[in-house]
Amino acid sequence: MNKLVSYCLLTIALAFATSCGDDDSKLTEMEEYTGPSFESENVLIKLTEATVVKVIMKGKKQLQYQNGDIEFPEGLEVTFFDENGKKTSILTAQKGFKSANENLYRANGDVVVRNLEKEETLRTEELFWNPETKKIFTNKFVTVQTLTDIIPAEGLTAPQDFSTYEFTKPRDGEFKLEDN
Template identity: 40%
Template sequence: MRRYLLLLILPVLVMACGKQEIKEPVEYTGPLREVENMEMFYTENNNIKVKMQAELVYEFQNGDREFPKGIYMEFYDEFEKLESTLRANHAYYFKEQDQWRGRGKVEVKNVAKNEQLNTEELFWKPDDQRIFTEQFVTIRQQGDVIYGQGLTAKQDLSDYVITHPEGELEVNE
């Protein structure tokens, strides 16, 4: 009886000791850090230039950052007076290009001129202090609304060019 039992167990043991498959390690490409309820200030000569708030931030190994729940930024002049604001439903910072992209409902306001820009995608170059897009834009001024496709502007909307403008303007004679 022992011989038969051994003969039954031996093939099972031989099969269990077969070659094991070795899998290659999978490289992790997700975020290295995750920050919740972030508030950050960029300063120059002890003056606040930019205030940034985000509910959630992912930071990646290459230095890129993603803001999946949106971003809110305030831009200040050399006297720390609020010039403009930017809000986007989703944002991404590309470290290699030193460029930001806002998507979803993107809104830029010039506080002094009471103007507002709305679009679905907007890029910002901090070094140049310029914003630009190829998407459809709407600019609301006091009493006027300008529409168009594509825009380049200063980050505070004090000077802008709409590539293909449309709309009606009120002219005082």
Template identity: 40%
Template sequence: MHRLFASVRKKGRLLRSLKLTFSHTGSLLLLLLVSGVFSCREDVDKSQLETYEGPIRTSHQMVLLHSDSALVRTKLMADKQLEFRNGDNEFPEGILIHFFEKDGTLSSTIRADRGYYDRKNNLYRGEGDVQVHNILKGQKLSSEELFWDRARKKIYTEKFVTVEEPDRVIKGTGMEADEGFNDYKFKKVTGIIDNVL
């Protein structure tokens, strides 16, 4: 009987020893597998990685109101707005800006096929078919590019411009005006056509 117990104890120690061996072998095998995965990885040249420059946020049917002394002075609308990490914005489907008088009357509008906002310079730029309409004076401006400087409350361009007034049409290159398109001046006038009607 004593031999039987000794034999069972011996087998028990052997089983415990085997369990420990399998346990250590499993850990060792896992460690070898993990180190093998990482050692096979090629080093990446970080200079070859490109920084993502695309938009970080997209908005649809966007409306932005600017107020002065609790009165809405401008209303900016766009079907699509792309916002970038540096704070710049792009309006790939066009932009429409309404300007209001102090009494709330809509005085003028700017419409462009594409729009951009430069946050650093607080400057909007319209491209494509750009139209400015002074509703109160019946004046219209057409150009292929126009800038709106919010801080200076000015609109300007270096491109070719056509201004239609009720009694004449003026064509020229380069123009600056107040943001409401009330007073403007050309850098170079290329033609004036009086309306005979």
């Protein structure tokens, strides 16, 4: 009887050890979490130079990832200021993303940039902003609306205040706006 009990105990111990080993191997096979590390709501970010506000970013929701990337999945508004702190232009988009590796922002979905002084408006579906060069650019289709014209083009580069702009591939034709 002792041999039978010893045999049963050994079998149970081996079964238990084997089942624990399976759990350990499953733990090592689990994928690493790649979702956001932090989530914030109603975000307001101010970028300054020598105590003068240069940029204000607002987002309904901000997700920050372990690699430093930042996402604004519910919209983004970026307000740009000149060297005296005067508002020059406003960029809005349905979504925003910042690549930490490249220090480059991407705005997607109904992107609009308004120059407040000249009352000109840029519209596109994707636009990039480089805070180091203080430039905005895209290779996508754009329209620029001035006080009198709507100008279509493929691609654009401009300073972040949208005071001037250069088209990559201008399209033929301008559309005149008429007063009603």
